[in-house]
Amino acid sequence: MTLTTYANAIAFIELIVAILKDIQLVPGLSLWLIIRVGIFVPIFWGLFLFVRSIWFRSAG
Incomplete structure (x- = not known):
C-alpha cells in the first residue's frame, strides 16, 4: 500500500x-x-481523480 493510497483511504x-x-x-x-x-x-x-492523474503525469 503506497503512501498515496493510504492518504486517499x-x-x-x-x-x-x-x-x-x-x-x-x-x-x-x-x-x-x-x-x-x-x-x-x-x-x-472526479475532480480528485483528474487532479491526481495530472499530478502523477507531472511527477513522472
Missing part, C-alpha cells in the same frame, strides 16, 4: 465521518443530505 474515511456527523446533527434534513451527497461526491471524486 484516510480522506475517504474522514468524508464518511463528516457525513455521519452531519446526519446526527440534522436528522430532519436526511433527504437533502442524500441529494447533496449524490450530487457532490461524484463531482469531487
